[in-house]
Amino acid sequence: MSGQSFMWNYDAKTKDLLSGIIDDELYIIQNATDPEIIIHSTKQYADTSAFMNFISNYFSLDIDTGTIFPIEFKERYPNIWQLIQPYMATKVLRQAPFEVLVTFMCAQGLGMSVIRRQIESLTREKGILHETVLAGRPFAYHTFPSPEALAASAPERLKLCTNNNCIRANNIIHAAQEVVSGSLDLETLRDPHMPLAEARERLCALPGIGMKIADCILLFGLNRFDAFPIDTHVRQYLSGWFSFGNDFHSLSQKNYLDLQARVCDILSPELAGFAGHILFHCWRKEIKQLNTY
DNA sequence: CTCCAGGACACTT
DNA sequence: AAGTGTCATGGA
Numbered sequence: 001m002s003g004q005s006f007m008w009n010y011d012a013k014t015k016d017l018l019s020g021i022i023d024d025e026l027y028i029i030q031n032a033t034d035p036e037i038i039i040h041s042t043k044q045y046a047d048t049s050a051f052m053n054f055i056s057n058y059f060s061l062d063i064d065t066g067t068i069f070p071i072e073f074k075e076r077y078p079n080i081w082q083l084i085q086p087y088m089a090t091k092v093l094r095q096a097p098f099e100v101l102v103t104f105m106c107a108q109g110l111g112m113s114v115i116r117r118q119i120e121s122l123t124r125e126k127g128i129l130h131e132t133v134l135a136g137r138p139f140a141y142h143t144f145p146s147p148e149a150l151a152a153s154a155p156e157r158l159k160l161c162t163n164n165n166c167i168r169a170n171n172i173i174h175a176a177q178e179v180v181s182g183s184l185d186l187e188t189l190r191d192p193h194m195p196l197a198e199a200r201e202r203l204c205a206l207p208g209i210g211m212k213i214a215d216c217i218l219l220f221g222l223n224r225f226d227a228f229p230i231d232t233h234v235r236q237y238l239s240g241w242f243s244f245g246n247d248f249h250s251l252s253q254k255n256y257l258d259l260q261a262r263v264c265d266i267l268s269p270e271l272a273g274f275a276g277h278i279l280f281h282c283w284r285k286e287i288k289q290l291n292t293y
Numbered sequence: 294c295t296c297c298a299g300g301a302c303a304c305t306t
Numbered sequence: 307a308a309g310t311g312t313c314a315t316g317g318a
């Protein structure tokens with residue numbers, strides 16, 4: 001059997017955030033009974049340290065957990081600090097940019113079940129089928145669709161993958177075409193030298209991408225841990241935990257930017273999005289009692 | 294049945 | 307600038 005296996009201790013509460021296919025080559029198998037994740041790769045690495053480096057980067061293990069929140073956070077918000085402790089091991093993964101771009105374009109005002117179904121449908125219809133052996137058993141999976149595959153899709157067919165929403169299908173096709181033509185260069189946006197505001201501006205120029213989705217793409221796909229997306233749940237905990245109370249009126253553009261500016265008072269600006277991700281999952285699970293990811 | 298889900302956008306006050 | 311309707315479906 002090709003490939004190598006690697007064990008990683010992980011917090012039992014957050015481990016189920018990690019499942020799926022990484023870079024089309026690496027798989028994660030969850031063990032439901034103990035807090036360990038077995039990572040198995042079909043790809044051959046030069047040596048163990050090359051594999052470890054890839055894992056470390058993908059799971060952002062280079063980010064020291066102790067630096068995610070500012071030191072004064074614990075003193076200012078002792079109750080919240082206690083509450084988030086079980087979630088401190090939550091990681092923001094450095095996922096493939098195009099995959100994240102398309103995935104979050106599917107995540108507008110919908111439940112996670114619908115979002116997940118769209119992505120599964122997209123990979124099944126437009127991805128490439130691979131068959132391999134995983135943990136001694138046959139395993140079939142689809143790669144995430146390439147920009148070329150999505151760019152060449154017919155809207156009336158692709159909308160079957162986007163919850164019957166042809167506006168969304170057209171937006172995804174358009175974004176894919178921009179990537180193929182080179183007028184949207186995700187690697188340029190991923191460059192740390194690119195100002196965050198400018199990168200977001202470029203993403204927002206695409207139809208179907210607003211501020212929130214742009215910030216999600218930056219945080220989860222473009223290695224920008226300072227990007228702080230504000231969705232309905234973030235707004236709730238900003239109001240409930242930090243008294244940023246304008247929970248009642250709609251999230252206008254001005255309101256969105258205003259909230260982001262105030263977030264810098266309580267979180268470290270350079271890791272605000274990373275910290276926000278931890279707060280997000282803690283809020284959903286501990287306060288809202290949600291178990292869906 | 295109603296309401297809301299990890300929103301964006303056009304349109305109306 | 308700040309409120310509405312629309313898009314679409316499923317699960318609570």
